Amino acid sequence: MIQPHGISSIQDKELFLKNRSTLITDVLLPNKKQVDIWYDDTGIIRAVGPEVAKEHRSEADITLDGSGTLAIPGLVNTHTHGAMTLLRGYADDMHLQQWLSEKIWPLEAHLTGDHVYWGTKLACLEMIKSGTVAFNDMYFFMKDAARAVDESKIRAVLSHGIITFGNEEKFETELKATDDVVHYVRSLHSPLITSAIGPHAPYTVPPDHLSICAEYGHKEKILLHTHLAETKQEVDDCQKTYGMTPTALLDKAGCLSDRTVAAHGCWLSEDDCRLLGERGSHIAHNPVSNMKLATGRAMPYHWLSDKGVNVSLGTDGCSSNNNLDMLEEMKIAAICQKFFWNLDTLLPAAEVLSMATSCGAKALGYAGGEIKEGMPADILLVSLHCPSMIPLHNPVSNIAYSADGGAVDTTICNGRILMRNRYVPDENEIIKGASSSADDLLNRAGIMA
Ligand SMILES: O=c1[nH]cnc2c1ncn2[C@@H]1O[C@H](CO)[C@@H](O)[C@H]1O
Numbered sequence: 001m002i003q004p005h006g007i008s009s010i011q012d013k014e015l016f017l018k019n020r021s022t023l024i025t026d027v028l029l030p031n032k033k034q035v036d037i038w039y040d041d042t043g044i045i046r047a048v049g050p051e052v053a054k055e056h057r058s059e060a061d062i063t064l065d066g067s068g069t070l071a072i073p074g075l076v077n078t079h080t081h082g083a084m085t086l087l088r089g090y091a092d093d094m095h096l097q098q099w100l101s102e103k104i105w106p107l108e109a110h111l112t113g114d115h116v117y118w119g120t121k122l123a124c125l126e127m128i129k130s131g132t133v134a135f136n137d138m139y140f141f142m143k144d145a146a147r148a149v150d151e152s153k154i155r156a157v158l159s160h161g162i163i164t165f166g167n168e169e170k171f172e173t174e175l176k177a178t179d180d181v182v183h184y185v186r187s188l189h190s191p192l193i194t195s196a197i198g199p200h201a202p203y204t205v206p207p208d209h210l211s212i213c214a215e216y217g218h219k220e221k222i223l224l225h226t227h228l229a230e231t232k233q234e235v236d237d238c239q240k241t242y243g244m245t246p247t248a249l250l251d252k253a254g255c256l257s258d259r260t261v262a263a264h265g266c267w268l269s270e271d272d273c274r275l276l277g278e279r280g281s282h283i284a285h286n287p288v289s290n291m292k293l294a295t296g297r298a299m300p301y302h303w304l305s306d307k308g309v310n311v312s313l314g315t316d317g318c319s320s321n322n323n324l325d326m327l328e329e330m331k332i333a334a335i336c337q338k339f340f341w342n343l344d345t346l347l348p349a350a351e352v353l354s355m356a357t358s359c360g361a362k363a364l365g366y367a368g369g370e371i372k373e374g375m376p377a378d379i380l381l382v383s384l385h386c387p388s389m390i391p392l393h394n395p396v397s398n399i400a401y402s403a404d405g406g407a408v409d410t411t412i413c414n415g416r417i418l419m420r421n422r423y424v425p426d427e428n429e430i431i432k433g434a435s436s437s438a439d440d441l442l443n444r445a446g447i448m449a
């Protein structure tokens with residue numbers, strides 16, 4: 001059980017309202033040092049150290065008692081499809097292409113903006129409850145997703161998933177949808193939300209359309225979010241049709257830069273990894289989705305890190321995972337690499353924690369993912385009173401290998417407290433709204449809920 005500590009008046013909605021100058025006292029850092037953390041009302045960490053409480057207690061609007069907790073940076077999910085929470089458990093145990101074309105895409109054809117709003121609200125709730133403070137999202141009706149994210153107060157990069165199969169009319173519509181999201185997100189003036197262009201994959205968007213996507217991304221100075229080298233079939237088909245790997249194809253179309261986040265990369269060759277390194281592109285690793293959809297090969301982490309590629313972590317959508325728990329994802333990433341490549345030292349605990357935090361922030365293009373002066377106050381307080389956190393020989397090991405999202409007691413994003421003592425305001429309304437929205441989607445598709 002999580003022990004309540006610090007401010008226990010969880011009904012005090014004031015606590016959740018806006019950024020305050022906040023002092024967190026007596027908290028443990030992963031290096032086992034006990035410190036206080038102070039951040040001001042801009043949401044930036046101003047001091048971390050043993051004497052900080054003495055100096056700043058009088059300035060703090062709020063004091064959180066951090067004793068009995070471990071502070072780690074908020075987690076960054078660099079590849080997901082948030083509103084797919086509504087499809088959780090809808091289609092399991094299938095091959096990727098069959099799963100997409102026979103189950104997922106036909107149901108997604110019935111989606112409305114309202115479904116995406118509620119699905120994204122549920123995704124944000126689940127992320128806050130498991131310690132994720134930022135995510136890279138690709139889906140449909142992204143203005144509705146943006147509303148949901150804006151209300152949830154976490155960070156997000158939002159892209160409309162472009163699928164054209166070479167159809168010019170469809171491409172026009174997809175570009176218009178992208179442009180609408182880009183402008184809508186800018187109109188929100190939120191420091192937490194940005195947009196991206198999201199050509200779904202080299203097998204759903206042909207090279208001429210990819211080139212136009214790349215140009216648009218460069219012009220708007222936004223990220224390009226895509227899927228890459230997920231299956232062997234994708235690589236073989238691409239070789240057959242275009243005489244090159246999907247990575248080389250993306251590069252030829254101008255899609256690879258330091259503003260590119262490509263999900264999966266299971267079937268990358270060593271040459272592909274070198275090219276990604278040269279371009280400064282980022283790979284989002286999604287081991288649970290890859291294992292569940294039996295992509296047949298684990299992303300070659302050793303090749304990517306050798307070539308200097310920034311590798312971050314993602315969950316993928318809730319229909320291939322089936323949750324958004326990044327603590328769980330960290331463990332599976334670390335053990336999947338060791339198992340698949342038969343290398344027991346590959347992806348050690350500290351590296352997988354960085355993968356889920358600072359490497360994620362780097363991929364999404366913002367400074368973050370570390371608890372230190374000058375960084376945004378994206379902080380999790382993980383309960384040390386959980387069976388899975390005891391004993392505490394090595395806090396980093398417990399985080400990477402033992403804890404799951406349920407151990408997170410407090411989630412803070414950009415200085416704002418989003419969860420305290422595992423309480424999130426509006427949780428019940430979100431669960432109710434999302435449940436009925438999922439039923440409505442299945443009804444519209446003619447499937448009895
Ligand atoms: O693992 C995956 N591989 C390929 N496509 C996916 C995967 N997971 C979700 N989608 C699909 O990507 C589109 C996003 O806009 C959606 O159609 C979603 O179902």
Ligand SMILES: [Zn+2]
Nearest residue numbers: 227263316317
């Ligand atoms: Zn995906």
